Each structure stands twice: as structure tokens, then as C-alpha cells.
Amino acid sequence: xxxxxxxxxxxxxxxxxxxxxxxxxxxxxxxxxxxxxxxxxxxxxxxxxxxxxxxxxxxxxxxxxxxxxxxxxxxxxxxxxxxxxxxxxxxxxxxxxxxxxxxxxxxxxxxxxxxxxxxxxxxxxxxxxxxxxxxxxxxxxxxxxxxxxxxxxxxxxxxxxxxxxxxxxxxxxxxxxxxxxxxxxxxxxxxxxxxxxxxxxxxxxxxxxxxxxxxxxxxxxxxxxxxxxxxxxxxxxxxxxxxxxxxxxxxxxxxxxxxxxxxxxxxxxxxxxxxxxxxxxxxxxxxxxxxxxxxxxxxxxxxxxxxxxxxxxxxx
Amino acid sequence: xxxxxxxxxxxxxxxxxxxxxxxxxxxxxxxxxxxxxxxxxxxxxxxxxxxxxxxxxxxxxxxxxxxxxxxxxxxxxxxxxxxxxxxxxxxxxxxxxxxxxxxxxxxxxxxxxxxxxxxxxxxxxxxxxxxxxxxxxxxxxxxxxxxxxxxxxxxxxxxxxxxxxxxxxxxxxxxxxxxxxxxxxxxxxxxxxxxxxxxxxxxxxxxxxxxxxxxxxxxxxxxxxxxxxxxxxxxxxxxxxxxxxxxxxxxxxxxxxxxxxxxxxxxxxxxxxxxxxxxxxxxxxxxxxxxxxxxxxxxxxxxxxxxxxxxxxxxxxxxxxxxxxxxxxxxxxxxxxxxxxxxxxxxxxxxxxxxxxxxxxxxxxxxxxxxxxxxxxxxxxxxxxxxxxxxxxxxxxxxxxxxxxxxxxxxxxxxxxxxxxxxxxxxxxxxxxxxxxxxxxxxxxxxxxxxxxxxxxxxxxxxxxxxxxxxxxxxxxxxxxxxxxxxxxxxxxxxxxxxxxxxxxxxxxxxxxxxxxxxxxx
Numbered sequence: 001x002x003x004x005x006x007x008x009x010x011x012x013x014x015x016x017x018x019x020x021x022x023x024x025x026x027x028x029x030x031x032x033x034x035x036x037x038x039x040x041x042x043x044x045x046x047x048x049x050x051x052x053x054x055x056x057x058x059x060x061x062x063x064x065x066x067x068x069x070x071x072x073x074x075x076x077x078x079x080x081x082x083x084x085x086x087x088x089x090x091x092x093x094x095x096x097x098x099x100x101x102x103x104x105x106x107x108x109x110x111x112x113x114x115x116x117x118x119x120x121x122x123x124x125x126x127x128x129x130x131x132x133x134x135x136x137x138x139x140x141x142x143x144x145x146x147x148x149x150x151x152x153x154x155x156x157x158x159x160x161x162x163x164x165x166x167x168x169x170x171x172x173x174x175x176x177x178x179x180x181x182x183x184x185x186x187x188x189x190x191x192x193x194x195x196x197x198x199x200x201x202x203x204x205x206x207x208x209x210x211x212x213x214x215x216x217x218x219x220x221x222x223x224x225x226x227x228x229x230x231x232x233x234x235x236x237x238x239x240x241x242x243x244x245x246x247x248x249x250x251x252x253x254x255x256x257x258x259x260x261x262x263x264x265x266x267x268x269x270x271x272x273x274x275x276x277x278x279x280x281x282x283x284x285x286x287x288x289x290x291x292x293x294x295x296x297x298x299x300x301x302x303x304x305x306x307x308x309x310x311x312x313x314x315x316x
Numbered sequence: 317x318x319x320x321x322x323x324x325x326x327x328x329x330x331x332x333x334x335x336x337x338x339x340x341x342x343x344x345x346x347x348x349x350x351x352x353x354x355x356x357x358x359x360x361x362x363x364x365x366x367x368x369x370x371x372x373x374x375x376x377x378x379x380x381x382x383x384x385x386x387x388x389x390x391x392x393x394x395x396x397x398x399x400x401x402x403x404x405x406x407x408x409x410x411x412x413x414x415x416x417x418x419x420x421x422x423x424x425x426x427x428x429x430x431x432x433x434x435x436x437x438x439x440x441x442x443x444x445x446x447x448x449x450x451x452x453x454x455x456x457x458x459x460x461x462x463x464x465x466x467x468x469x470x471x472x473x474x475x476x477x478x479x480x481x482x483x484x485x486x487x488x489x490x491x492x493x494x495x496x497x498x499x500x501x502x503x504x505x506x507x508x509x510x511x512x513x514x515x516x517x518x519x520x521x522x523x524x525x526x527x528x529x530x531x532x533x534x535x536x537x538x539x540x541x542x543x544x545x546x547x548x549x550x551x552x553x554x555x556x557x558x559x560x561x562x563x564x565x566x567x568x569x570x571x572x573x574x575x576x577x578x579x580x581x582x583x584x585x586x587x588x589x590x591x592x593x594x595x596x597x598x599x600x601x602x603x604x605x606x607x608x609x610x611x612x613x614x615x616x617x618x619x620x621x622x623x624x625x626x627x628x629x630x631x632x633x634x635x636x637x638x639x640x641x642x643x644x645x646x647x648x649x650x651x652x653x654x655x656x657x658x659x660x661x662x663x664x665x666x667x668x669x670x671x672x673x674x675x676x677x678x679x680x681x682x683x684x685x686x687x688x689x690x691x692x693x694x695x696x697x698x699x700x701x702x703x704x705x706x707x708x709x710x711x712x713x714x715x716x717x718x719x720x721x722x723x724x725x726x727x728x729x730x731x732x733x734x735x736x737x738x739x740x741x742x743x744x745x746x747x748x749x750x751x752x753x754x755x756x757x758x759x760x761x762x763x764x765x766x767x768x769x770x771x772x773x774x775x776x777x778x779x780x781x782x783x784x785x786x787x788x789x790x791x792x793x794x795x796x797x798x799x800x801x802x803x804x805x806x807x808x809x810x811x812x813x814x815x816x817x818x819x820x821x822x823x824x825x826x827x828x829x830x831x832x833x834x835x836x837x838x
Contacts (some may be wrong), residue, residue, distance in 0.1 A: 041360075041648070048655050051364050067364065072729070073515045080512065106503065155777055161503060181458075181776045182500035182769060187644055187651070191588060194642070197457035197777055209643050209665045284661050 029089055029261050033064040036251075037082050039075030039095030045186075045204065045285065046249055049123050050094045052281050056272045074161070075099030076109055083115040087254040089261035097121070097248040098162055101304035105312055106161045113301065116252040120266045121292040121300055122273055123282065125204030126229050127222040127246035129163070132196045133215055140220045140239055143200075144174045153177040155199045157192040159185050162245050162308075163202030166222055169311040190216075204247050205286040222246055224303075228288045243307035249287075250297055266293050324677035328685065333373045333678075337686050340377040341693050344384020348391075349701060351398045351529040351716055352723030354521065355385030359652040363659070371660035372675060376682035378656045379636075382649060383686050386592065386629045387431035387694055391701050394423045394621070398529040398716065402520065403592035403628045405528060405758055406600045410613060410620030417616050421560040421702060426570060426618055427625040428694040429562070434578040434626035436687045438633040441582050442640070443680045447666075450641030453586050458773035459784065461587070463794035465767045468594060469759070470802040471601045479751070486752040490760025493518055500769055501776075513729040517765060519736065522728035525720045526737035527754065531744025533713055538745075566618065573603045573619035577626030585631025588638055588646030592631040593762055597755065599627035633683065639664050640676070 224244025
């Protein structure tokens with residue numbers, strides 16, 4: 001048997017040759033420019049982070065990376081667009097995790113979480129509730145006590161569904177009244193707090209410069225675990241809740257994209273996030289730049305979906 | 317401090333930084349002059365490119381684009397009755413009539429000088445008074461803002477043109493169009509008819525470009541069909557040299573208007589969320605009311621152009637006051653600029669002055685340099701544009717339409733925005749044909765969402781208890797002013813005597829006054 005080609009080994013050899021000569025997607029990918037569709041307007045937190053990552057990502061993948069802004073509906077307009085794109089890994093969706101976990105719950109979205117394959121999570125926002133410096137409470141317990149004693153309604157500046165659900169949930173659990181004051185975007189919330197027009201507001205991180213300057217003070221973190229950049233703040237877990245909400249920047253592709261393409265993208269993104277320039281930018285913008293892979297991203301989003309569902313049901 | 321200023325100057329006067337300032341102002345000016353493109357779009361597109369520049373160069377570049385855009389938008393407003401940006405609508409009111417009188421070059425020069433002066437004055441205010449002013453601005457809550465906005469809305473009566481009733485109607489149409497969006501409180505779509513693109517409201521740019529730019533083209537097409545088309549070159553060629561120059565006396569005569577415009581632009585631009593369109597509109601109205609010849613406004617009064625442009629440009633540095641002092645952007649353009657800051661690792665706010673004082677001084681100096689460069693770029697740009705305008709309309713108008721389509725596409729959510737723009741082109745056409753006021757339409761459309769938001773906020777904060785006004789004296793003052801203004805302005809427009817006085821002077825009357833000044837000068 002040695003040295004001679006018998007049928008079995010011939011078939012084996014032929015199979016290997018054929019398999020090896022078939023185009024392997026992961027090896028070739030990417031062969032043309034990649035477009036990242038950002039679900040928010042240019043200049044915002046999500047946009048600036050993605051643009052900062054686009055350069056290094058293009059280098060690692062050796063292809064151009066184009067960033068497009070399609071804002072509206074909390075990332076929903078962009079989500080619809082990407083869900084309908086070809087699942088070939090050349091159209092990516094960069095948006096906040098709430099687009100998948102929250103928007104379908106509170107709006108009649110035409111897309112759902114199952115229309116996407118999640119590639120990675122690259123940023124965690126440092127969500128917290130903050131109040132004017134002159135507020136008569138410094139932490140969660142004092143806040144609840146204050147409103148219970150005075151019987152006043154808590155006025156919360158609101159622009160995001162996330163914190164609306166959260167504050168509503170907390171209010172019902174604690175037995176206080178809350179009224180929502182609509183504001184325009186994170187900046188509107190900051191302005192409402194600085195002008196002392198509201199009692200509290202939520203922000204994914206832009207609260208930090210104002211608390212540092214003494215104009216405002218953080219009350220508690222809205223995430224389940226403590227925040228990386230603000231470990232002194234009590235988190236939802238500390239306060240006895242089994243849910244938590246903050247927001248992440250997630251990268252996703254249309255469902256049906258080949259797994260090896262997804263993995264290649266995720267690895268490339270991992271290299272980008274460990275880059276020192278990225279971490280420095282993250283620190284400056286008060287965002288935690290990290291990398292969670294496809295599986296972990298799915299878990300993160302599922303946890304958010306559970307949390308939101310629980311809050312939603314409790315507040316109906 | 318002086319050594320910091322000195323080293324800031326050294327940082328500034330490098331080829332890279334100065335080169336980018338010139339480039340930024342130039343790009344801004346040309347983008348502003350093109351209908352359909354506006355500076356927010358330019359900022360959004362060019363922001364990523366600044367990544368590779370040094371922080372000082374990048375920020376001065378972006379600020380330069382802003383300044384250039386505010387000044388350049390006057391060019392097409394004056395020459396073609398097509399505002400380069402929504403904030404130059406008011407400039408068209410008197411700018412275009414001046415062109416029809418052959419005074420286009422005069423108008424352009426006046427607009428440029430007014431723009432630069434407004435810009436410099438506001439920049440000086442920014443540099444010297446940023447922190448205290450920002451504190452004041454941010455201290456204004458929804459209750460004060462509602463009062464200020466109500467006061468502003470009464471001014472609609474003043475710019476409603478000949479028919480007060482028509483002015484109100486178009487203002488209300490504008491308000492109506494401001495209703496489709498996500499409801500601020502519930503977050504539920506309202507009157508969006510299933511269009512996700514309308515969740516943030518009907519895109520302003522699509523509406524503005526359609527009603528202002530395209531409708532004007534439709535009007536000209538219409539005139540052409542009826543054989544009444546008057547080629548604009550007639551205006552330009554018949555211009556006497558007196559009409560092309562801006563004499564020293566004329567300039568000084570418009571100085572009060574320029575100063576009023578600058579003050580208005582600075583104050584309104586400073587308040588987050590109100591915007592440049594409102595400031596030019598209020599400046600125009602103020603100057604018109606204070607003028608000895610208010611009936612000339614709308615027919616080619618130089619003061620109208622001067623006030624509008626000074627306010628428009630002053631609001632640019634003023635809108636940066638809250639950014640620098642607190643880190644709070646009040647409009648899309650300033651939010652983009654702030655994004656630029658943060659992209660380069662700078663956090664605007666009180667700490668910026670503490671931690672990066674040399675950079676901040678350098679930026680301030682850069683802003684002043686940009687004002688000077690604006691003057692030069694403007695001069696050069698006007699020369700170019702007045703020559704470009706002499707090209708045949710059959711070439712120019714398709715180019716304008718093309719630019720409008722691009723603008724609507726970029727800002728209006730793709731083809732949806734383009735379709736919207738076309739719809740509004742016809743809306744604008746009919747508004748023009750039936751002599752409904754444009755300005756009031758846009759005012760209703762722009763102010764509507766602001767008034768709704770701040771009033772709803774005020775009601776929620778106060779639990780619908782009017783007693784809260786006792787704690788907000790500023791709001792009470794503005795409400796009183798609003799009542800006063802509404803009474804005075806509507807009385808002015810509705811009394812038969814006032815109306816006939818306004819109607820008596822035909823177009824020609826505007827000329828003798830101007831010529832008189834020229835004779836004296838010679």
C-alpha cells in the first residue's frame with residue numbers, strides 16, 4: 001500500500017484539492033470598501049466613536065471604510081436600511097444597543113432584533129442619573145426620601161425612552177410620583193439641569209464635565225454593574241434591582257451573513273479597540289472602549305431586552 | 317497672560333493653521349453662496365477630514381467654514397432671490413429688490429461689510445464675556461424661553477408685508493407644517509402618515525430649499541412662458557457706477573442698522589436653540605420699526621440688508637459662547653463643531669480655559685483672523701459671483717436645481733427629501749403668486765416646534781400653575797413686551813391710514829433718496 005495511489009487516497013486527495021480551490025469567504029473578505037451606517041447624526045457620541053475607529057479598521061482590513069450617517073427614530077431608520085442590505089459583510093450597522101432592545105418595544109418598528117447578526121460591542125456608555133448641584137439630595141436613598149416626605153412630583157428631563165422606562169419603574173416601586181419634561185437630546189437634558197428647571201436627568205456620559213465643574217451632581221448609575229469610569233456611584237445591583245440599563249454601541253450586520261465574515265470583523269474590531277488612541281479617546285469622552293464579541297453581544301442585548309420587558313410590563 | 321498671548325500668536329501664524337483658516341472661510345463662503353448646500357452639511361462632510369489636522373488647525377478650519385457660510389449665503393439671496401441658507405431669507409426681502417434696481421454690487425458690498433462687522437463684534441463679545449454670558453443664557457429655563465418666543469412671534473405682524481391677514485395665514489400654514497413629528501412627551505408619531513423620515517419633523521432644509529429656491533425658479537419659468545421674462549443681466553448692465561459703489565456716507569448711514577443687527581444676532585445667537593434665522597428676522601423687524609422710512613423696507617432698503625446680514629453673522633460666534641463656556645451646543649452647526657473639539661481630545665467647558673488656555677487664546681486669535689480673511693474672501697468671491705451670474709440662465713438654473721437636489725437629498729433623508737422639496741417648490745410658487753409672505757411662513761415653521769416644546773415643558777414644570785410666573789420676573793417682562801408688541805404692530809398694519817401710507821410710495825421712490833446721497837458725496 002505504501003507509495004501507490006489507491007482509490008481511497010485519490011478520492012481524499014481530490015476532495016482536498018477541490019475544497020481548497022473553492023473560494024473561501026473569510027480569506028477573501030473584504031475585497032471592496034465597507035460601509036458603516038451610523039444610526040445617529042454626525043458629531044454625536046456614537047458618530048465620533050465610529051469615525052475614530054473607521055481609520056484603524058480600514059488599515060487592519062486593508063480596505064476603505066466609509067461612514068454614513070442616517071439618523072432618526074433612535075437608530076431605527078438606519079436599522080431598516082441595513083436589515084434590507086445584502087448579508088455579505090459590506091454593510092454594517094453602528095448604533096446603540098437600544099435600537100434592538102428598546103425601540104421595538106416602544107415603537108411599531110418594521111425591524112426586529114432577529115433581522116440582525118451582531119458582530120461586536122465596542123463602547124459602553126456611562127449612564128447615570130444626575131441632578132442640579134442645588135438639589136436637596138445626594139444619592140438614591142435621599143432622593144426617594146425627599147420626594148416621599150414632601151409629596152412633590154419628581155420632574156425628570158426626558159429625551160430617551162430608556163430613562164423614561166427606568167424612572168417610571170423606580171417611581172412605581174418606591175411609591176413616588178414622576179412627571180416627564182420633554183427635552184431635545186442629551187444637551188437639552190443638560191441645559192434643563194443647569195437651569196434648575198428639573199429635578200433629575202439621564203445622560204450616557206455627557207454629565208461628567210458638568211459634575212466635575214460642580215454645576216451638577218451624579219445620583220446613581222443606571223447600569224446593573226458599577227460603571228468603569230465612576231465606580232463610586234451606586235449601580236442598580238447595589239440598589240437591589242435585578243435589572244439595569246445603560247447603552248452600548250453595537251456593530252451588526254444583516255442576518256444571514258456568513259459566520260467567518262462575522263468573526264473576521266469582530267477580530268478586526270477587537271484590534272481597533274485595544275489601540276491606545278482609542279482608549280484615550282474613550283477616556284476623554286467618558287466612554288468605556290471595550291470589545292465584546294458576537295456571542296457576548298447577543299447576551300448583552302438579551303439582558304437589555306429582559307430588563308426593558310420587565311420595566312415595560314411593570315409600568316403598564 | 318501676555319506671554320500666553322504671544323505664544324498663542326506664534327502657534328497661530330503658521331502656514332498650516334493660516335492656510336486652513338483661509339481654506340475654511342473660502343469653502344464656507346462658496347457653500348453658503350450655493351443654494352441647496354449649507355454649512356451644516358459642509359461641516360458634517362468635512363468633519364472627518366479634520367482628523368488628521370492639528371487641533372488648532374482643525375477647529376479654526378471648522379469655525380472658518382461657519383463664518384464663511386453665514387456671509388456667503390447673502391450672495392445668492394441678493395443676486396437671485398434664492399437664499400443660500402434659511403437664515404438669509406430676510407436678506408432677500410431687500411437684497412433682491414436692490415438688484416432689480418441695478419444696485420446689486422452695492423448691496424453685496426453692504427452685506428459683506430455688515431457681515432464682517434457683526435462677526436467681529438460678536439467674536440469680541442465671545443472672547444471677553446463668554447463665561448458670565450453663558451451663565452446667563454443657561455439660567456433661562458423653559459418658562460423664560462416660552463415668553464421670549466411668544467414675543468418673537470408677535471413680530472410676525474411686522475414683516476407680513478402688505479396684508480396682515482395673509483401674513484397670519486402663511487404663518488399658520490408654517491405652524492401647521494411643524495406639527496408632524498414625534499410627540500415630545502409620548503414619543504409617539506403624530507401625523508407622520510407612516511413615514512419614518514418624518515419622525516424628526518418635516519426636514520427643514522427640504523422645505524426651505526423647495527419654498528425658497530425652487531419656487532423662485534418656477535416663478536421665472538412661469539414668467540418666461542408668459543413672455544415677461546426679464547433677463548437679470550439687464551439689471552446688471554444698466555447699473556450706473558454710483559449704484560455699483562458703496563459710498564462712505566451710505567455706509568455710515570447704515571451703521572446704526574449694522575449695530576442693531578449685531579446686537580440682536582449676538583443676544584439671540586447666544587441663547588441655545590433659537591438660531592440664526594430668528595436673529596436676522598428680529599433684527600430686520602427692529603430696524604424697520606426704528607427707521608424713519610419703514611415703508612421702504614421690502615422695496616430695496618439698504619438698512620434691511622445690513623441688519624439682516626449683521627445679525628446672521630453675529631449669531632455664529634455668539635452661538636459658540638455656551639460651547640466654550642459650558643460645553644453646551646445650541647444648534648446643529650455648533651453640535652458638529654463641538655464634535656470637532658472632542659474628536660481632537662478637547663472637552664469644551666469651564667475646564668477648557670483652565671487646562672488649555674494657550675490653545676483657547678490661539679483659537680480666539682484665529683477667529684479674529686478669520687473675520688479679516690472673510691473680508692478678503694468676500695471681496696474676491698463677490699467679484700467671482702457677479703461674473704458667474706452673467707452666464708446664461710439656461711446654464712445657471714440647471715446647476716442651481718442640481719445643487720438643490722443634492723442639498724435636499726443629503727439633509728432630507730434621501731429621495732424622500734427630494735420629493736418633499738419638489739412638493740414645497742409648488743407650495744412656494746403658489747405662495748408667491750398669491751402674494752403670501754414667505755418670511756412669516758418660515759417663521760411659523762421654525763418657531764412652531766420651539767414654542768411647542770418650551771411651552772409644554774413650562775406647563776409640566778409648573779404643574780400648569782400660573783403662579784410660577786411670580787418666581788420668573790424675566791418671563792413676565794417678556795410677556796408684557798409681547799402683548800405690547802402685538803398691539804402696536806397689528807394696529808400699525810391694520811389701521812387704514814397706516815396701510816395707505818405704506819401703499820402710496822411706488823418702487824421708484826426708493827431711488828431719489830439714494831441718488832441724493834450720492835450727489836452730496838460728489
